[in-house]
Amino acid sequence: xxxxxxxxxxxxxxxxxxxxxxxxxxxxxxxxxxxxxxxxxxxxxxxxxxxxxxxxxxxxxxxxxxxxxxxxxxxxxxxxxxxxxxxxxxxxxxxxxxxxxxxxxxxxxxxxxxxxxxxxxxxxxxxxxxxxxxxxxxxxxxxxxxxxxxxxxxxxxxxxxxxxxxxxxxxxxxxxxxxxxxxxxxxxxxxxxxxxxxxxxxxxxxxxxxxxxxxxxxxxxxxxxxxxxxxxxxxxxxxxxxxxxxxxxxxxxxxxxxxxxxxxxxxxxxxxxxxxxxxxxxxxxxxxxxxxxxxxxxxxxxxxxxxxxxxxxxxxxxxxxxxxxx
Amino acid sequence: xxxxxxxxxxxxxxxxxxxxxxxxxxxxxxxxxxxxxxxxxxxxxxxxxxxxxxxxxxxxxxxxxxxxxxxxxxxxxxxxxxxxxxxxxxxxxxxxxxxxxxxxxxxxxxxxxxxxxxxxxxxxxxxxxxxxxxxxxxxxxxxxxxxxxxxxxxxxxxxxxxxxxxxxxxxxxxxxxxxxxxxxxxxxxxxxxxxxxxxxxxxxxxxxxxxxxxxxxxxxxxxxxxxxxxxxxxxxxxxxxxxxxxxxxxxxxxxxxxxxxxxxxxxxxxxxxxxxxxxxxxxxxxxxxxxxxxxxxxxxxxxxxxxxxxxxxxxxxxxxxxxxxxxxxxxxxxxxxxxxxxxxxxxxxxxxxxxxxxxxxxxxxxxxxxxxxxxxxxxxxxx
Numbered sequence: 001x002x003x004x005x006x007x008x009x010x011x012x013x014x015x016x017x018x019x020x021x022x023x024x025x026x027x028x029x030x031x032x033x034x035x036x037x038x039x040x041x042x043x044x045x046x047x048x049x050x051x052x053x054x055x056x057x058x059x060x061x062x063x064x065x066x067x068x069x070x071x072x073x074x075x076x077x078x079x080x081x082x083x084x085x086x087x088x089x090x091x092x093x094x095x096x097x098x099x100x101x102x103x104x105x106x107x108x109x110x111x112x113x114x115x116x117x118x119x120x121x122x123x124x125x126x127x128x129x130x131x132x133x134x135x136x137x138x139x140x141x142x143x144x145x146x147x148x149x150x151x152x153x154x155x156x157x158x159x160x161x162x163x164x165x166x167x168x169x170x171x172x173x174x175x176x177x178x179x180x181x182x183x184x185x186x187x188x189x190x191x192x193x194x195x196x197x198x199x200x201x202x203x204x205x206x207x208x209x210x211x212x213x214x215x216x217x218x219x220x221x222x223x224x225x226x227x228x229x230x231x232x233x234x235x236x237x238x239x240x241x242x243x244x245x246x247x248x249x250x251x252x253x254x255x256x257x258x259x260x261x262x263x264x265x266x267x268x269x270x271x272x273x274x275x276x277x278x279x280x281x282x283x284x285x286x287x288x289x290x291x292x293x294x295x296x297x298x299x300x301x302x303x304x305x306x307x308x309x310x311x312x313x314x315x316x317x318x319x320x321x322x323x324x325x326x
Numbered sequence: 327x328x329x330x331x332x333x334x335x336x337x338x339x340x341x342x343x344x345x346x347x348x349x350x351x352x353x354x355x356x357x358x359x360x361x362x363x364x365x366x367x368x369x370x371x372x373x374x375x376x377x378x379x380x381x382x383x384x385x386x387x388x389x390x391x392x393x394x395x396x397x398x399x400x401x402x403x404x405x406x407x408x409x410x411x412x413x414x415x416x417x418x419x420x421x422x423x424x425x426x427x428x429x430x431x432x433x434x435x436x437x438x439x440x441x442x443x444x445x446x447x448x449x450x451x452x453x454x455x456x457x458x459x460x461x462x463x464x465x466x467x468x469x470x471x472x473x474x475x476x477x478x479x480x481x482x483x484x485x486x487x488x489x490x491x492x493x494x495x496x497x498x499x500x501x502x503x504x505x506x507x508x509x510x511x512x513x514x515x516x517x518x519x520x521x522x523x524x525x526x527x528x529x530x531x532x533x534x535x536x537x538x539x540x541x542x543x544x545x546x547x548x549x550x551x552x553x554x555x556x557x558x559x560x561x562x563x564x565x566x567x568x569x570x571x572x573x574x575x576x577x578x579x580x581x582x583x584x585x586x587x588x589x590x591x592x593x594x595x596x597x598x599x600x601x602x603x604x605x606x607x608x609x610x611x612x613x614x615x616x617x618x619x620x621x622x623x624x625x626x627x628x629x630x631x632x633x634x635x636x637x638x639x640x641x642x643x644x645x646x647x648x649x650x651x652x653x654x655x656x657x658x659x660x661x662x663x664x665x666x667x668x669x670x671x672x673x674x675x676x677x678x679x680x681x682x683x684x685x686x687x688x689x690x691x692x693x694x695x696x697x698x699x700x701x702x703x704x705x706x707x708x709x
Contacts (some may be wrong), residue, residue: 045475045476045479089664089667089668092670093668093669093670093671094668094669094670094673095664095667095668095669095670096667096669098414098475099614099618099663099667100664100667101475102416102611102614102663103660103663103664103667104660104664106611106656106659106660107657107660107661107664109656110653110656110657110660111653111657113651113653114362114651114653114654114657117651117653118365118366118651123651123653235483236479236480236483239476239479239480242476243476243480246473246476278491278495280487280488280490280491280494281487281491283487284483284484284487284488287480287481287483287484288480288484290476290480291466291472291477291480291481294466294470294472294473294476294477294480295466295470295472296470297472298466298467298470298471298472298473299469299470299471299472301471302470302471
């Protein structure tokens with residue numbers, strides 16, 4: 001009880017919401033990447049790998065090109081490259097997606113350590129390298145409004161990109177020709193192909209878009225959340241993003257809501273740690289929430305399928321009855 | 327019909343291509359490895375030679391190979407069982423880690439049981455720990471239709487925290503400077519079968535090879551194994567032919583967990599003085615690579631594990647003699663998995679070979695019929 005009474009004032013504060021938005025940034029971006037993937041019906045779990053790779057390449061890129069934009073671009077290229085390698089193997093070489101996903105994730109996990117060691121001679125992190133971070137932005141007028149200002153202003157540039165990405169993803173999926181193609185390829189590849197849509201190409205394009213979103217998410221980790229790269233720093237955020245998009249059934253706006261929900265669980269976990277709660281158990285919370293979320297959507301889908309089957313049967317019965325009546 | 331020696335069946339061609347693909351995958355990965363060495367090393371040629379032959383250059387290095395082979399043999403068996411039923415349960419990593427804890431809780435008891443029984447009791451505890459882990463994603467998938475891949479990966483993250491809690495909290499020996507459990511009782515230890523210059527090969531390798539045979543028997547010679555393979559190849563067909571798919575997945579997870587439990591216990595009680603893993607070992611991922619390399623056949627896991635242990639020993643040697651990090655092996659390992667899993671690789675030439683073979687067979691058949699027709703007089707010729 002003592003713990004809860006200590007926790008509550010922390011939760012109901014403007015700072016808490018500010019932290020939630022900050023912590024949710026990579027989750028939102030990754031959820032958008034996963035939403036695009038889900039719409040195209042590609043079961044990728046490599047967002048984790050894309051994020052990790054762009055995190056490393058991005059932060060080292062800023063130091064090698066000596067500019068923020070150079071690093072950002074290199075990071076995005078890195079993440080898109082991983083997405084394209086995945087796409088090529090999955091789509092053109094017909095590789096089983098789960099296996100390929102795990103292998104790619106592990107590949108990136110070790111390859112980043114290898115690169116880190118080869119380039120700067122350290123295995124754990126890149127903190128010795130001078131690199132740039134994304135700037136923090138204070139929104140001019142909103143900044144001065146008491147509570148809303150604390151919540152919305154003063155975030156990293158990536159956070160605003162993340163919020164923008166939700167609308168971009170929504171626009172791509174629902175308002176653009178490309179989105180229509182992606183959705184039709186996802187729903188029914190055969191009929192899409194019969195209408196002259198190049199299924200493979202459309203899926204590759206969806207991988208590129210996912211790669212860009214995941215790239216920003218990775219860059220947030222190493223160029224904003226921390227100012228350097230550490231080994232395995234993405235720590236399952238890619239999977240949480242997938243869970244959010246699964247819960248949202250691939251709808252970007254809903255994806256935002258679920259990503260924020262996972263963000264809340266992560267911040268509560270962080271707050272509990274500060275209150276002397278055993279930190280290992282606090283660390284488990286986001287993952288447990290994710291599993292529970294997957295169970296809820298999974299069973300909802302199962303029920304829907306059953307209901308769908310029943311509805312069809314009912315319709316058939318209706319038709320039969322009508323036919324008999326006539 | 328196809329009894330004539332000149333006929334070649336399609337399955338045989340497929341098998342031939344599987345072998346070609348495996349060899350190709352391993353070759354490409356090793357070439358990739360050479361490339362990495364070439365880029366990073368200051369003395370590339372010496373390093374490549376070291377990488378190729380290091381484990382065979384001394385007894386202690388060869389012993390090291392056998393020691394490294396032991397745990398990955400067990401995890402690969404677990405993955406074989408899971409994958410042959412096409413269950414993408416990736417919690418083997420976490421199960422192996424947890425099994426080490428639950429078995430260590432028995433192994434550290436002094437004066438508990440006489441020698442072989444104490445080890446067996448510890449192994450049983452290990453199995454229970456592993457079962458508790460591996461059954462979770464399977465049940466969540468069956469009961470709640472939750473995505474088993476993401477669930478099991480999340481579970482691994484949870485177990486990292488749990489393991490960290492156990493080793494720093496309740497199971498820690500506070501009188502010891504590092505984070506580790508108490509010393510494992512001598513009665514629970516596995517005997518050393520070969521001591522080569524300080525590298526002690528323990529009895530675990532023998533248990534591992536025996537387990538391979540048992541796993542092969544389970545997968546290829548029992549009803550369960552047959553049903554599991556049917557589920558793995560075509561779940562719908564399995565369901566329609568009356569196989570209880572849920573039961574197969576649950577039983578498969580339990581069998582896999584038992585291999586994890588025995589493996590973790592052998593590894594800890596054979597090699598270590600105390601159980602001191604403060605992070606998962608990565609052996610679960612190694613198991614996935616070996617199982618894929620072996621095509622889910624437990625007997626092929628032995629050469630598969632030997633291959634991985636070989637390049638890992640090489641990498642360890644390289645790590646000491648040059649500036650190449652050990653992670654190079656893990657990178658190469660993933661490339662092997664990707665290349666073998668790429669079914670589209672060579673698929674065009676495979677199809678061509680199958681078509682050519684079918685034509686060849688048809689021609690043979692026609693000639694035969696002709697010959698038969700000539701000797702027995704005129705006969706109806708089938709179109």
